[in-house]
Ligand SMILES: Nc1ncnc2c1ncn2[C@@H]1O[C@H](COP(=O)(O)OP(=O)(O)O)[C@@H](O)[C@H]1O
């Protein structure tokens with residue numbers, strides 16, 4: 001009898017915990033945590049294997065990296081915000097130019113006939129090839145670092161906005177036209193919202209691409225600040241360099257999360273489809 | 278009043294040209310209704326887009342209330358084949374789209390229309406969260422929001438189950454009698470044509486031409502479906518279509 005009472009007391013508690021764990025948000029956080037732990041374990045393992053083979057601790061492990069990160073937090077923080085500012089500014093510039101232009105080219109057939117060949121010719125050129133000219137135009141300060149990243153991301157966003165605009169069902173356009181829309185209203189009420197999910201996906205890809213270009217930009221000059229500069233400058237202090245790399249990963253993760261939140265706010269209609277009625 | 282005289286509509290030019298509508302003439306009095314019936318691909322949607330001002334005819338003239346149609350007009354409402362709802366707008370925003378695009382902000386009438394169509398409770402939902410029948414009603418609400426004098430409907434009830442389809446047909450009949458707009462409906466469904474058309478024009482294969490006009494004087498009542506006159510009209514339509 002006593003045992004039974006206990007059972008009926010503990011069971012709901014257990015299932016409440018279980019339900020809590022199954023909640024989508026908790027699950028997302030948990031998956032993130034688990035994958036971070038696995039990643040750190042793999043890192044530690046690799047570092048240990050390298051040590052065993054080479055007989056020296058060449059590759060710093062996560063503990064060294066994090067203790068170095070905590071020790072130099074003030075310095076790394078400074079570089080973190082410099083890089084974050086450059087990356088976000090470059091993303092905004094690329095988005096502000098590439099998105100509307102891509103929609104325009106994708107929707108206006110006459111313009112596309114004229115602009116498409118230009119895109120086909122310039123898109124395959126690795127944008128790194130333009131860096132020299134960008135340095136000539138923008139000097140060696142902050143501007144050039146933002147410009148290098150912005151140029152690379154501009155093409156990426158232009159091409160995906162154009163593709164997304166071309167894929168829009170004619171039905172939506174006819175629908176707003178028959179309701180009396182002007183040309184400008186077609187952009188605002190159909191082209192923009194219909195392509196937003198694709199553009200946000202493209203923006204996620206841009207985070208990785210932008211980080212790579214930022215590294216190139218920041219390390220092309222011998223001086224200056226930013227995480228790229230910091231990592232390269234710490235070449236002879238591997239633990240410190242790895243702390244810088246951890247900071248880069250954190251920056252990437254932060255931007256991904258920011259884009260996720262943005263998508264949930266701006267594309268609310270996409271997230272209601274799973275639960276009809 | 279809708280007056281269409283010798284209208285032909287063609288897509289493209291040169292050797293790629295597709296003639297979709299050829300030499301079609303008809304007239305619909307104020308408050309009248311005309312249903313077009315014809316096989317799919319014959320040019321029904323094209324004809325309707327011509328009257329809506331979305332496509333320009335290569336020949337002939339289209340007049341609504343005495344003035345030539347040269348573009349979309351606020352007194353001409355069009356209900357598209359799949360209701361034409363925008364997935365990123367809520368029921369309320371979709372229903373008031375025409376008003377909003379014209380910078381006339383939704384007023385009490387909009388709320389009344391939604392209440393009449395039993396959509397007020399779902400005004401905050403997105404189209405993906407609605408049943409097919411609800412979607413069609415939002416399309417109808419959008420058209421009614423402008424108090425149009427001409428209502429154009431493109432197979433508005435295709436792909437609905439029979440029960441929902443008949444319910445919305447009943448609703449539409451009531452709305453037509455109440456609001457007295459002139460109605461032009463295109464469909465490939467003979468029962469729909471016979472239920473909603475005062476006169477029914479049978480179209481040929483593409484390019485659409487009027488084969489014959491069938492009078493349907495008994496229509497106008499929800500119980501019409503059960504009458505002998507209804508079955509007679511259906512028989513007549515079948516006969517003309519098969520010719
Ligand atoms: N934009 C277009 N360009 C060329 N042909 C078209 C276009 N739209 C429709 N058509 C053709 O015109 C014909 C009539 O189309 P439509 O009016 O949509 O037919 P229905 O509505 O009767 O099914 C079809 O054969 C279709 O293939």
Ligand SMILES: [Mg+2]
Pocket residue numbers: 321322323358431432
């Ligand atoms: Mg059609």
